Amino acid sequence: MASTSRWAGLGALAVFLAVLPQVLPNNYYVDVAVLAGFNAIVCVGLNLLIGYAGQISLGHAGFFGLGAYSSAILVTHYGWPPLAALLAGALLVGLLAFAIARPILKLKGHYLAMATLGIGIIISIVLNTEAQITGGPDGIAAGNFSLGGFELKGERAWYWVIAGLLLVTVWLATNLVDSPVGRALRALHGSEVGAEVVGVDTTRYKVLVFVVSAVIASIAGSLFAHYTSQLTPTKADFFKSIELVTMVVFGGMASTFGALVGAAFLTMLPQVLTVFEDYEPIILGGIMMGTMIFMPRGLVPTISAFLTRRRP
Amino acid sequence: MLSSFLQFLISGVTVGAIYALCGLGFSIIFNASHVINFAQGEFIMIGAMSAVWLADAGVPLPLAVILAILVTMAVGVLLEKLAVEPARKASVTTLIIITIGASIFLRGLAQEVWDKNFHKLESFSGETPINLLGAVLMPQTIWVLGTAVIVILLLAWFFNRTLEGKAMLATSFNPLAAQLMGINTKRVLLISFGLSAGLGAVGGIVITPITFTAYDNGIMLGLKGFSAAVLGGLGNGAGAVAGGLIVGIAEAMAAGYLSSAYKDAVAFIIILAVLVFMPNGLFGRKGTERV
Numbered sequence: 001m002a003s004t005s006r007w008a009g010l011g012a013l014a015v016f017l018a019v020l021p022q023v024l025p026n027n028y029y030v031d032v033a034v035l036a037g038f039n040a041i042v043c044v045g046l047n048l049l050i051g052y053a054g055q056i057s058l059g060h061a062g063f064f065g066l067g068a069y070s071s072a073i074l075v076t077h078y079g080w081p082p083l084a085a086l087l088a089g090a091l092l093v094g095l096l097a098f099a100i101a102r103p104i105l106k107l108k109g110h111y112l113a114m115a116t117l118g119i120g121i122i123i124s125i126v127l128n129t130e131a132q133i134t135g136g137p138d139g140i141a142a143g144n145f146s147l148g149g150f151e152l153k154g155e156r157a158w159y160w161v162i163a164g165l166l167l168v169t170v171w172l173a174t175n176l177v178d179s180p181v182g183r184a185l186r187a188l189h190g191s192e193v194g195a196e197v198v199g200v201d202t203t204r205y206k207v208l209v210f211v212v213s214a215v216i217a218s219i220a221g222s223l224f225a226h227y228t229s230q231l232t233p234t235k236a237d238f239f240k241s242i243e244l245v246t247m248v249v250f251g252g253m254a255s256t257f258g259a260l261v262g263a264a265f266l267t268m269l270p271q272v273l274t275v276f277e278d279y280e281p282i283i284l285g286g287i288m289m290g291t292m293i294f295m296p297r298g299l300v301p302t303i304s305a306f307l308t309r310r311r312p
Numbered sequence: 313m314l315s316s317f318l319q320f321l322i323s324g325v326t327v328g329a330i331y332a333l334c335g336l337g338f339s340i341i342f343n344a345s346h347v348i349n350f351a352q353g354e355f356i357m358i359g360a361m362s363a364v365w366l367a368d369a370g371v372p373l374p375l376a377v378i379l380a381i382l383v384t385m386a387v388g389v390l391l392e393k394l395a396v397e398p399a400r401k402a403s404v405t406t407l408i409i410i411t412i413g414a415s416i417f418l419r420g421l422a423q424e425v426w427d428k429n430f431h432k433l434e435s436f437s438g439e440t441p442i443n444l445l446g447a448v449l450m451p452q453t454i455w456v457l458g459t460a461v462i463v464i465l466l467l468a469w470f471f472n473r474t475l476e477g478k479a480m481l482a483t484s485f486n487p488l489a490a491q492l493m494g495i496n497t498k499r500v501l502l503i504s505f506g507l508s509a510g511l512g513a514v515g516g517i518v519i520t521p522i523t524f525t526a527y528d529n530g531i532m533l534g535l536k537g538f539s540a541a542v543l544g545g546l547g548n549g550a551g552a553v554a555g556g557l558i559v560g561i562a563e564a565m566a567a568g569y570l571s572s573a574y575k576d577a578v579a580f581i582i583i584l585a586v587l588v589f590m591p592n593g594l595f596g597r598k599g600t601e602r603v
Contacts, residue, residue, distance in 0.1 A: 103587075104587070110546060111542060111593075113348070113408065114538065114583060115587050117580075118583050118584050119580075119584065121535070122581065125574065125577045126577075129573040238531075245405075245408075249405055249409045278423060279420065281420025281423070282417055282420035284413075284416055285413045285417025285419075285420060286417055288410070288417075289413040292402065292406050292409050292410045293398045293402075296399055296401070
């Protein structure tokens with residue numbers, strides 16, 4: 001991607017994010033938009049790992065949850081300022097991701113899927129079980145996010161914070177993709193041995209991307225802990241991890257814009273499907289299968305390929 | 313002391329046998345197609361739920377069991393035909409999402425066709441416990457272990473002695489060469505899904521008198537089965553059986569001696585430890601990558 005089109009894409013996203021709240025009729029819609037924003041931030045990070053480095057993680061909700069619970073626990077039990085708690089959570093997740101990345105990223109394909117799935121499930125079981133610290137299945141309330149006397153309250157205020165953070169994340173991700181790191185990542189996605197032969201330190205890059213995507217998830221998680229009134233372990237469980245991977249794959253792997261579309265679409269879908277009540281899982285599962293069968297590369301790459309083919 | 317150890321061992325081997333059957337299901341499909349079928353756990357649930365449903369409707373138990381296995385195998389074959397076959401050329405990640413979508417779909421369907429309640433199946437031969445060195449052995453436990461052993465022996469016979477089984481093994485080693493030798497690899501894929509679904513159903517049905525079943529029972533069983541398959545080395549049948557028993561026994565011991573809350577975590581802690589030190593599982597072949 002040339003740098004001009006990258007700035008154009010970022011600009012378009014900024015305009016879209018600026019206009020969106022003007023057309024949303026009430027705070028319920030703003031709330032859905034904020035939730036989509038949280039998912040989008042995590043997905044842009046996860047897409048770096050899945051789409052560009054070609055490594056699947058079925059445990060990313062665990063990192064999101066670890067960040068969220070670090071914030072909630074440090075703020076409520078120990079009286080830390082929210083920003084310090086957020087940074088502590090990010091540091092903890094970063095160190096954890098780094099410690100597990102080296103042995104785990106040596107694994108390939110399904111073994112890596114299994115390892116990340118295992119880590120995610122262990123985190124979720126610990127959060128459910130250590131009730132005296134985490135509140136167990138009932139959850140924990142982290143209170144409002146405040147910084148230097150300013151308190152972040154209400155859906156609309158949160159919207160601007162999340163929109164800003166999303167722009168920063170997309171900017172970082174596109175930067176990374178266009179840098180030598182990005183080229184190295186694409187090389188190792190194509191053929192790992194091939195990349196090594198031409199001198200790419202594949203393990204180092206995989207570890208880097210794994211840590212970056214985990215830290216992004218953790219920061220999003222920390223903020224989410226303050227946004228939601230009650231943080232529960234379901235935000236860190238296996239289904240949440242699956243949901244995140246689905247968003248990335250649905251929107252289109254190796255497409256930052258695709259990750260945004262996937263996150264937005266799949267955040268809205270359950271809201272729409274609630275009218276179907278008990279049929280919701282049937283329809284959701286059907287949509288997941290259908291898109292992957294008919295558009296195996298995901299929504300955005302398929303549509304853009306279709307559009308370029310039609311252009312003379 | 314000894315009796316409680318024996319008690320934990322019995323329950324570990326019993327549930328481990330189910331993980332082993334489920335792990336075998338993962339391995340068979342993986343061998344035929346390199347697909348990880350995350351809907352494997354749903355086969356266990358569908359087998360169990362349909363057996364309960366048929367038995368409750370007054371169908372004699374042996375007939376209900378056979379019909380339930382056939383229903384599940386039909387679901388497996390349909391899944392292959394409608395969802396996996398059309399996406400054969402897609403990436404591993406895409407195929408994982410398809411099978412996860414299928415598992416959500418099947419769970420939703422089960423919730424509609426049946427309900428959200430727990431169900432129990434009558435024990436196959438009474439509830440009179442057998443005393444074994446101070447530990448209690450339920451007759452159904454013998455059914456579970458006996459069935460698992462018979463099924464595993466039948467599978468070994470099928471893969472080593474029949475043309476169909478050998479064709480499946482050949483396909484797992486080299487699909488292109490197998491195709492050139494006149495093996496219908498599409499048919500192999502179809503059989504592998506039918507077979508895996510049947511395995512899941514058998515496991516689900518024999519364990520239900522002990523553990524109950526519900527529409528969402530398949531998730532954890534499936535993930536544990538996947539752990540078993542990975543632990544033993546993906547695609548390695550004997551490895552999957554060993555992996556299932558290891559996971560089951562470790563889990564029962566952890567629940568008995570440490571904490572039952574962390575029972576479900578044990579399987580995943582073992583798998584992480586093994587993967588860090590043996591990246592191809594306990595008995596897996598070392599893979600090489602072609603450039």
